[in-house]
Amino acid sequence: MQITKHQLAKGTKFETPYYIIKGNTAGKTVMITAGVHGDETANVLAAKKLVDLLQKNVHHIDKGTLIIVPIVNQIAYKRRFRGIPDLNRTFPCKPNVAARHPLASELFRLAKQFQPEWYIDLHEARGFSKIDPSVLGQTLLTNPRSEAIPLVKRIVNHLNRSIAQKSRQFSIRIRHLPGSGRTAAYRLLKSNSITVETSTSMPKAIRVEYQMKILRYLLNETGLIKDERTSATA
Structure with missing residues (x-):
């Protein structure tokens, strides 16, 4: 494994670090982004923790390539606010149409370079979707x-089996x-894309x-790591 x-x-002014982790053999490419919104902090901590565990070889990429961008929007994150404009509304919507923000343009250029089979965007949102379907x-x-739908269903079922408090269980939005x-x-890279939203x-x-x-479940399912699944707890 090489990091x-x-x-x-x-x-x-938008400069921010990212990591490329390559296994010893060919496999799928997975891209993980966090910190697109500066007021969502747990996803950043999770992305940083994953990098740390990989650097310490606690988790090991056996095959394939993993790209992690732990804090996409450094400026918004330092100020702990969502960001103006909302970066997650500025990515390109059509072929040959540019992103509407320099940072979105750079991030999409990176994704286009690696053509990930899986694109995972970590976020947070208010409330509990099981109580109020209008929140995330x-x-x-x-x-x-999307071909990601079956895996999303498996992840949600896997998590919810061990979350006793039903209000804290996960929902699916398509x-x-x-x-x-x-x-x-x-739409533009044909990636299997998933947004994760934990409740603030x-x-x-x-x-x-x-x-x-x-993340561990997904990396196991995509073949990047082995035997790393653990059940969720409430």
């Missing part, structure tokens, strides 16, 4: 007709979000753990 650190949007806390989202990284990767109504440590469990 290298790089800089996205190098030399600009505790949901996994993917696009209509919808496009034009301008988002998820939908841009799906829970303690941060629990949110980080849910994000980590989802």
Whole structure:
């Protein structure tokens, strides 16, 4: 396994590190982004924790390539606000149409370079989707007709079996979000794209753990790591 650190949007005010982790043999390519919105912090901590565990060889990429961008929007993250404009509405919506923000353009260029089979965008949202279907806390989202739908269902079923408190269980939302990284990767790169939304109504440590469990399950399913699944706890 080889881990290298790089800089996205190098030399600009949007510069932010990302990591490329390559296994010893060929396999799928998975891209993970976090910190698109600066006021969502548990997803950033989960992405950083995953990098740390890989660097310590606690988790090991056996085959394939993993790209992790732990804090996409450094400026918004330092100020702990969503970001103006909302970065997750500025990704390209059509072929040959540019992104509407330099950082979205750089991130999409990176995705286009690696053509990931899987594009995972980590987020957080208010409330609990099981109580109020209009909110996104505790949901996994993917696009209509996406080949990611069966895996999303397996992840949600796997998590919910061990979450005793039904209000904290995960839901599935299947919808496009034009301008988002998820939908841009799906429509323009043909990636299997998933958005993870843990609920900010829970303690941060629990949110980080849910994000980590989802990532471990997904990396196991895509063949990048082996025997790393653990059950979620409420």
